[in-house]
Amino acid sequence: MKNFADNLGIAIKQIGNPCIVGIDPRLDLVPNFISSLYNHLSSEDASFSILRDFCYLLLECVSGKVAAVKIQIAFFERHGLAGLKAFDHAVRKAKELGIIVIADVKRSDISNTAEAYAKAFLGNNPGFSGIDCITVNPYFGLDSIEPFVKICKNEGKGIFILVKTSNPGSADIQDLIIGQTGRPLYEHVARMVSQIGSTLIGENGYSSVGAVVGATHPIEAAALRKLLTNNYLLVPGYGTQGASAQDVTACFNSSGEGAIVNASRSIIFPHKNNSISKSAYLSLINDRLSKMISEIKKAINNRT
Amino acid sequence: MKNFADNLGIAIKQIGNPCIVGIDPRLDLVPNFISSLYNHLSSEDASFSILRDFCYLLLECVSGKVAAVKIQIAFFERHGLAGLKAFDHAVRKAKELGIIVIADVKRSDISNTAEAYAKAFLGNNPGFSGIDCITVNPYFGLDSIEPFVKICKNEGKGIFILVKTSNPGSADIQDLIIGQTGRPLYEHVARMVSQIGSTLIGENGYSSVGAVVGATHPIEAAALRKLLTNNYLLVPGYGTQGASAQDVTACFNSSGEGAIVNASRSIIFPHKNNSISKSAYLSLINDRLSKMISEIKKAINNRT
Numbered sequence: 001m002k003n004f005a006d007n008l009g010i011a012i013k014q015i016g017n018p019c020i021v022g023i024d025p026r027l028d029l030v031p032n033f034i035s036s037l038y039n040h041l042s043s044e045d046a047s048f049s050i051l052r053d054f055c056y057l058l059l060e061c062v063s064g065k066v067a068a069v070k071i072q073i074a075f076f077e078r079h080g081l082a083g084l085k086a087f088d089h090a091v092r093k094a095k096e097l098g099i100i101v102i103a104d105v106k107r108s109d110i111s112n113t114a115e116a117y118a119k120a121f122l123g124n125n126p127g128f129s130g131i132d133c134i135t136v137n138p139y140f141g142l143d144s145i146e147p148f149v150k151i152c153k154n155e156g157k158g159i160f161i162l163v164k165t166s167n168p169g170s171a172d173i174q175d176l177i178i179g180q181t182g183r184p185l186y187e188h189v190a191r192m193v194s195q196i197g198s199t200l201i202g203e204n205g206y207s208s209v210g211a212v213v214g215a216t217h218p219i220e221a222a223a224l225r226k227l228l229t230n231n232y233l234l235v236p237g238y239g240t241q242g243a244s245a246q247d248v249t250a251c252f253n254s255s256g257e258g259a260i261v262n263a264s265r266s267i268i269f270p271h272k273n274n275s276i277s278k279s280a281y282l283s284l285i286n287d288r289l290s291k292m293i294s295e296i297k298k299a300i301n302n303r304t
Numbered sequence: 305m306k307n308f309a310d311n312l313g314i315a316i317k318q319i320g321n322p323c324i325v326g327i328d329p330r331l332d333l334v335p336n337f338i339s340s341l342y343n344h345l346s347s348e349d350a351s352f353s354i355l356r357d358f359c360y361l362l363l364e365c366v367s368g369k370v371a372a373v374k375i376q377i378a379f380f381e382r383h384g385l386a387g388l389k390a391f392d393h394a395v396r397k398a399k400e401l402g403i404i405v406i407a408d409v410k411r412s413d414i415s416n417t418a419e420a421y422a423k424a425f426l427g428n429n430p431g432f433s434g435i436d437c438i439t440v441n442p443y444f445g446l447d448s449i450e451p452f453v454k455i456c457k458n459e460g461k462g463i464f465i466l467v468k469t470s471n472p473g474s475a476d477i478q479d480l481i482i483g484q485t486g487r488p489l490y491e492h493v494a495r496m497v498s499q500i501g502s503t504l505i506g507e508n509g510y511s512s513v514g515a516v517v518g519a520t521h522p523i524e525a526a527a528l529r530k531l532l533t534n535n536y537l538l539v540p541g542y543g544t545q546g547a548s549a550q551d552v553t554a555c556f557n558s559s560g561e562g563a564i565v566n567a568s569r570s571i572i573f574p575h576k577n578n579s580i581s582k583s584a585y586l587s588l589i590n591d592r593l594s595k596m597i598s599e600i601k602k603a604i605n606n607r608t
Contacts, residue, residue, distance in 0.1 A: 080392065080431030080432050081431075167445065170444060173493065
């Protein structure tokens with residue numbers, strides 16, 4: 001069995017860019033050409049159908065253009081069981097299309113509960129089928145990460161552990177300076193990622209345990225890039241959150257590899273008005289995604 | 305509208321003890337008198353029916369004996385949509401029975417995504433109805449907690465923020481000493497809880513923003529009790545995880561209030577063999593719960 005890091009590395013090479021698209025559906029921003037189809041349904045059935053169709057449209061649109069999608073479960077949980085049914089459909093559709101699925105779930109708990117989460121998303125008889133990788137929160141410590149790593153090893157799956165998140169408030173906890181080291185907490189967590197990831201290195205030299213590092217903090221990202229020599233970085237923050245293509249380059253190593261850059265809102269909600277036509281909407285998404293890909297590739301090439 | 309802290313305080317007084325039961329269902333530990341009913345169903349339908357019946361049985365058994373239950377969503381997510389349908393049923397059943405529902409979901413994300421989680425579990429048109437309170441992870445910082453607090457304020461709901469968790473590995477991150485303060489990270493997080501909770505104090509003097517503090521760390525708990533003067537502590541770790549009634553007392557203030565103590569596995573899985581009869585199973589649960597309640601009440605009384 002190939003490991004997740006190898007699969008990701010191959011997919012990025014084949015597709016020719018390190019960009020991924022975040023599937024963060026919001027019912028109030030879904031264009032009318034989808035939502036108007038379901039006015040006759042109950043609120044729950046309509047939520048499911050609209051979310052499903054919107055995700056299918058996005059996935060078909062980005063298929064062949066990006067190696068992976070990051071599907072944010074919060075925007076599905078928002079709509080309860082109907083939303084989670086759409087999440088399940090979206091994951092399976094992405095799988096069908098051959099797109100790597102990162103489920104952005106940010107789960108964590110004490111070990112026996114963490115094991116339940118790991119089985120839910122990554123197990124061999126999972127609660128949700130077709131997920132390649134999830135995001136994990138490190139606050140509980142190493143023994144809470146181990147159940148995820150164990151299942152990654154057995155099933156060829158991956159995790160990205162939160163290290164330095166893209167939000168301004170990340171400084172409140174993650175930037176605190178630890179004891180005599182003079183180094184911030186996020187570097188401490190990065191060392192934990194490097195350590196626990198060392199047991200899961202693929203043929204390409206990367207671990208199936210990666211780190212979430214926000215592009216909105218390019219100086220911190222550059223330091224983390226040096227610490228995390230064998231780990232992929234999952235990089236949010238480009239686009240709506242304010243990071244530029246130039247900021248993102250700090251997350252790549254000297255050969256221009258080792259990171260995937262996510263954009264969600266700036267790609268999937270490019271329209272100002274929900275009455276936009278389907279062709280105009282798809283054309284806008286394509287433009288936004290092409291622009292992101294070319295900007296980021298150019299910034300990486302100019303740097304290396 | 306009463307706030308969550310007031311509701312919790314009244315319920316604890318009425319019921320006469322600070323114990324709560326953790327609903328952490330595991331299919332392999334459900335007694336045969338439930339699981340054998342559903343052999344004829346598909347795996348998904350059977351999972352749903354077994355989890356639902358098991359939760360209903362537990363909820364009916366503990367109703368009138370505890371003020372609240374803590375329903376651990378991981379053990380439902382483990383079974384995907386079927387599991388989450390059972391979660392939804394369990395929450396509504398608890399509500400029907402007048403039991404306060406703490407959904408143990410440990411969610412967190414950047415602010416707009418945190419808002420989606422807050423709406424999902426605590427909103428006025430939620431994804432899952434009937435939840436009074438959820439657990440939240442602080443790693444993202446203050447701006448990730450604010451959307452939860454805002455919805456708590458509008459809807460009379462509550463959150464418990466992870467401060468010092470019950471697992472041994474909690475030391476890896478939570479015990480790190482911060483800069484020149486000489487104080488551990490968990491105390492820093494506790495100050496954040498106290499600060500953000502100060503906007504949501506009820507008539508009883510407690511905030512609807514509480515803290516998760518493991519009973520497995522009684523020395524740390526005593527320090528946190530002093531810091532968190534206006535906050536309820538949600539205390540896991542009693543029972544299977546090893547904390548004694550004596551350990552738990554550190555989490556209560558001098559008047560014997562301010563905390564709720566959870567036990568999950570030690571109460572709901574008291575049997576050695578799944579072939580146990582229904583009456584014997586219920587009798588065991590009742591014994592375990594009565595013992596927990598009397599042990600903890602006695603320990604608190606002896607101390608104060």
